[in-house]
Amino acid sequence: MLDALLLSAGYNAAVAMIGATLLGVAAGPVGVFMLLRRRALLADAASHATLPGIVLAFLVNLWLTGEGRSLPVLLAGAGAAAALGVLAVQALQANSRLSGPTAIAVVLSGAFGLGVVGLSYVQTLPVAGQAGLDQFLVGQTAGMRLADAYLIAGVAAVLVVVIALLFKELRLIAFDPEFAAAAGWPVQRLDLLANGLLLATVVVGLTSVGLVLIVAMLIIPAVTARLWTQKLGRMALLAAAFGGVSAYLGAAASAGIHHLPTGATIVLAAAALFAVSLPIAPLSRPRRAPTALEPPV
């Protein structure tokens, strides 16, 4: 266990720990902006919408090239489907009486149902190479290779830089989109960008922690950070730290102790940080207004 914490449990453990940590560092701040825009669950809709995208990309690729599984193609399908999922949620909210969470619930369950039907159709096809399609559900962090870690590092760097450069703009649309629009800010484009950050995190997280657990990496560190501070800058930094630390500790535990699945242990570590924060953090108790998990005014 000590070896693992010091990155000396071996090559595979080191690669997976570094890759997962970078993912956690990037997902934390992205989650903060989703949380403050009351869109924490949008990540859920986007990640579940990737499943039909993956299956469809597999089928189209199979039809065009005779070979279904190719990671770039599957991830492209996942990204496109996640984007459609987010757009569908927004269209439902804008054009119907459904509230935000309801619209998300409809898209999430609908897309996931479509994905499961697709998986069950694919398994009836007499083709090889379909093995592992369902592994996007829980991912396989332990099987991370150097190329995966590089991909995560690249995407994480882009995410962090974009958030740092556009911090002021993102803060504005997070707290007061009406004011921002009145003041002439391109709110719609900034919104699109914020959603883009979310999609990038979801797609790059699919291969390593899987579509169910990436949601946890987006939301839990952000919520934990929200318990500690009211200041957005600090909150983003804390979320990055919590995300990174829980990924590092979770992966180290999985490397040091037998029979601990890596992805799930990372999420447990993030949840443990939240549970420890809850009784001691300054903003845990509900105040009269606003309540703890709503945007600070």
Add this chain to the structure above:
Amino acid sequence: MRLGRAIGLAISLALFSALPVRAQAAPTVVTTIAQIGQPLGEIAGACAHVESLLGEGVDPHLYQPTRADMKRLLAADLVLANGQNLEAGLRRALDALAAQKKVAYLTEALDRTRLLPWSDHHADPHVWMDPQMWRDALTFGVAKVAALAPGCAAPMTARMHGYMNRLDALDRYIAAAIASIPAERRVLVTAHDAFAYFGRRYQLELQGVQGISTESEAGLARIQQMVAILVARQLPAVFVETSVSDRLVKALIEGAAAAGQTVRIGGTLFSDAMGAPGSYRGTYVGMLDHNATTIARALGGRADGFSPELARN
């Protein structure tokens, strides 16, 4: 008069011999995995219509029945499954059919002491990896089919004896192929533990990353342990399976390379699913032949293939 009796005899003979066939059409037998369906189809010939639900590259641990599958299962005169919870996703469908008493589990016909332990409730389901055990399981399946086609007992028995002789010859071929691997390298590294019966029969040590079912996720500790084994034993090859993702196995290769041990993918093995229907590797004999030949060659043994189909060019 004599002519009349002769004609009468001929007519009655024709009537009686045709009767069982005309009275009932050939029964339909649906099997879950093709490791049951393909040999049984070969042995049954025209006496029964045998089909398998699970196709090439399909993972039986995770397979969920479609509506069309349910229709085929319901219409079948007999359903033959492996059992020991191999068909976990099909279990409810099979339980429902069991009420009509037409489901039989091949592994349940075997003596419990011959099965390898798995969980508290079930034994290791991958029995087909040992042709001597699968031979007995198939014999039970053939008896079930023969009971539905009573007029067919003789030709089916004849074909069964032919098939079983072939399995015996295959068994001898595999034993020789695996024994030709240098003793210290007789280790099979795969993604999941589907080869326990194969390993027991042919004295091959097994190291699977994922455990017996493909549903469990591997931990980093296990990956590091496997890399250490590859390096310590200087194993030249690891193997991927058609019905399991190759992600973990590729991570092992990268980890071993970082520790200075060159490991390659020794080939693709058939573990839970067979090859394409209609091809040699899509038969039970072809599947085992392919596995044994691939393993022996990759680990430094000598194997020319049980069938000329697998002979090296």
